[in-house]
Amino acid sequence: DGNGDPIGQTTADGSGNWSFTPGAPLPDGTVINAVAQDAAGNNSGPATTTVDAVAPPAPLLSVSADGTLLSGTAEPNSQVRIVVNGDTANPITVNVDGSGNFSLPFAPPLIAGELISAVAIDLAGNTSGPATINAPDLAPPDISVPEAADTWINAAEIGDGIQVDVTVRPTMQVGQVITVRFAGQNGYEADVSHTLTAADIAAGSVTVTLTPPAGMGPFPEGASTITAEVAGGTASAPEGFTIDTVPPATPVLSLVGNLLTISAEPGTELTVTLTVGGVTATATVTADNSGLASLNLLTDLDIDFTWDQLLNAQVSVVGSDPAGNPSNVASIGIGTSIEQPVTIGNFGVDVSLNPLNPRFGFSGTTEPDSSVVIRVITPALNVELLPIQADSSGNFSLNLLSPTILSQLGLNITDILNLGSQISFNLVSTDSNGNDSAAYGVTLSPNGLSLNIGQIDVNGTSGNDVLSGANGSSEHINGGDGxxxxxxxxxxxxxxxxxxxxxxxxxxxxxxxxxxxxxxxxxxxxxxxxxxxxxxxxxxxxxxxxxxxxxxxxxxxxxxxxxxxxxxxxxxxxxxxxxxxxxxxxxxxxxxxxxxxxxxxxxxxxxxxxxxxxxxxxxxxxxxx
Incomplete structure (x- = not known):
């Protein structure tokens, strides 16, 4: 050893190779000297080495933001063995320089958050513990635009900007920058960036808000898209939607009987609210392609009202376009808005059944300038005459003995006089707005050589009718079904x-x-x-x-x-x-x-x-x- 004390000896084999195993492990740092002696007793010069029994520290790893370069530090002059994404069958070995630095370029770059592990191996063959790092995750992020879930963004939704939810994957890294981009009509563009924090990664998502850039004006109407990218990586698939901040026109309401007709923009969803006292009923209808919708106020609401309740009710309608923009509210009072039905009254006859001085006139009143269709009924005939026109005061008259009328009936004067009170009339009047009266039936009663008005019937249909008695007439009003x-x-x-x-x-x-x-x-x-x-x-x-x-x-x-x-x-x-x-x-x-x-x-x-x-x-x- 370094103190000159013998540790042991061994003999080289025929190829000159030898090895020696001490009886006990030599302490780290022990200096070993070895001398070779040939068969003649000649000694070589000494060879010296030092025992290295300590593993090097694990390398320190760093990956460039674009995933093209792995670099780091390790024990000088050691080697670093690198495994990418668990591929232990194909490790990559790089040499550490005398300053302890190493690097490894990646082509193609690692941008999907791949796991990189590495160990350092010193000259003595000691292996460090592993070090790990993830490659940058630059894959396109998943995004959603909650306000555009219905494919529209309306005025209320865009008022505080456009909120975009971005999914943050666990492989993303603190400090990475997410950029969200808006593209709209006429080349309008906007973007916003957000730097990821540890809290973002822990939460698994982050919400960023796009607002119009200074000097650009509001987001434009029309088709638009939003994309997002991580640290300049590939952009996400675009989220498409339409911006519509223009409210629909105020609905126009008209009421004919119990039928409410609403004129609005085609496709407008219309919410009808009817209030009677403290009770409120609602219904929703949609304007058709011609912009019209209708509602039976007696049966189509979620509460059934009777006619007398409707007459005291207020009905309000608000439209909502496909984007959800509300119109102004249109309202009418039903009792004050319902149109009085077209009536016919003041029936009269001017009749002389005397063949020497025959007369047979029939007259009445209705709405001014109305068209009156009269059907003449006898035991053998039921003939609809050509319409006659009421004058500007609503008066109309019919002379059954005129050649024109006799021709339509296929009768002569004698026939008419002989029929007398067997003649009756059915009438319907249509006003200048196209509204029809009920069907009126008028009979005649004999009075010597003259005739009087007999029974007047006002007949409804099997539907929901609005009928009216006429002033000055005693009538039989028959509502029918409905x-x-x-x-x-x-x-x-x-x-x-x-x-x-x-x-x-x-x-x-x-x-x-x-x-x-x-x-x-x-x-x-x-x-x-x-x-x-x-x-x-x-x-x-x-x-x-x-x-x-x-x-x-x-x-x-x-x-x-x-x-x-x-x-x-x-x-x-x-x-x-x-x-x-x-x-x-x-x-x-x-x-x-x-x-x-x-x-x-x-x-x-x-x-x-x-x-x-x-x-x-x-x-x-x-x-x-």
Whole structure:
């Protein structure tokens, strides 16, 4: 050893090779001297070495940001063995210079976050522990634009910029820069960069916000894309969407009966809200390719209302385009906006059946400048005449004895005179806006050598009709099936409302009779009129489920006995009463039970009245019991 003490000896083989194994490991740093002696006893000069039993430290590794170069430091003059991405079968060995530096270029570069491991091996063959590092992860990141999930970004969404969610993979590194880029119409571009932090990597995602560059103006309307890249790597697949910040036009509303028609931009989603008192119903429809949508206010809302409730309702519509931009709100009051139906009235005849002085005129009034189609009916004929035009005052007349009319009927004057009261008429009037009246049927009654107007029928359809009595005419109004609204029932009128939830508005109490028919039917008192059902001259009521004392007037007084309620209502013997606080309900003997019922969002106080039940809208009508 270095102190001159013999450690041992051995003999070289025939090739001159030798080895020696000490009885115990020599301590690190032991200096070993060796001398060769030949068979003649000649000694060589000494050879010296030092025991190296300590492994070198693990190398320090660094990868360039673009993944093209691995560099590092290790024990000077050692070797570094490198394994890329677990490929132990093909390690790469590089030499460390005398200053302890080494490097290894990569072609192609490592940009997918590959794991690189390395050990240092010193001249004595000692191997260090492993060192590891990941190559930079420059692969295209996954991105999403939550506000564009529906492929649109609207005005509200873009107001605070465009938020982009970028997925941060565990192989990405602190300090890497993510760049998000916007490309829009007419070459408009914008970008924003974010430097990754440890918190970003731990969270697994980061949200960056794109805002318009200074001096560039707002993001442009139209098709746009967003991409992202990591440290100048390959860009992600583009996320495409359309920017639309222009609100749709305010919807235009029109009301024909219970049918609400909405005009808007094609494809606009329209939310309809109808409010009656404290109850709100909604529905959503979409404008078709011509920009129109329609809604039956009686049946298409999420709450079913009756006609009398609709007349007191406000309907509002707001449009939303495919991007979600809202329009201004369009609103109308139904009671003030609903068009009164086209009516025909003031029928008259000027008839002389005397062959020596024959006359046969038929006349009436309707809307000014309307077109009136008259069908002449006899036991053998049913002929529709050519339309005639009402004048600017709404007057029209027909001379059945004119050659033109006789030609259309295929009759002569004698035929007409002989038929007399066997002739009847069906009429429909169409106003200048294309609105049709109900079908009117008019019979004639004999009066010597003259004729009088007989029965006047106003006939609805099987659908939901809006009908009206005509002033100065005593009519038989037949609603038919469907939920009908019947206006202006007055002196001498008879109403058979038919099946459906009908509403009948009375303007006078000397009607002859009103039968609500099947369904839930409402009697509406118009213009603050009073109804004492026991008074002389008041018509009869049957199959009525609700009496509405009216709104916006001076107030009505309704007086009923228990027996009258039983006669007015159907077999359920329950009558609802609604109105305002200036209306009075006289029901002497009725007993307030102190309980309430909630029906379609409206609260009613419950009264017993003989064998019947009264439901009076809470906090509305004054009850005198």
């Amino acid at each position: 939920s009908d609204l019947i206006f202006n029932v007055g002196s001498g009128d008879r109403v058979v409302a038919g099946n459906g939830d009908d509403a009948i508005q009375v303007t006078a109490t000397n009607f002859v009779s009103i039968d609500g028919g099947a369904g839930f039917d409402t009697l509406i008192l118009a213009n603050g009129i009073d109804l004492d059902y026991n008074s002389v001259g008041v018509g009869t009521l049957s199959n009525i489920e609700r009496i509405d004392l009216g709104t916006g007037d001076s107030g009505s007084v309704l007086t009923l006995t228990a027996a009258e309620v039983a006669a007015i209502t159907d077999g359920n013997d329950t009558l609802q009463i609604t109105g305002e606080n200036n209306d009075v309900l006289n029901v002497i003997g009725a007993v307030n039970t102190g309980t309430t019922q909630l029906i379609n969002g409206v609260t009613y106080d419950v009264y017993t009245f003989g064998s019947t039940t009264l439901l009076v809208e809470d906090n509305s009508v004054q009850v005198v019991a």
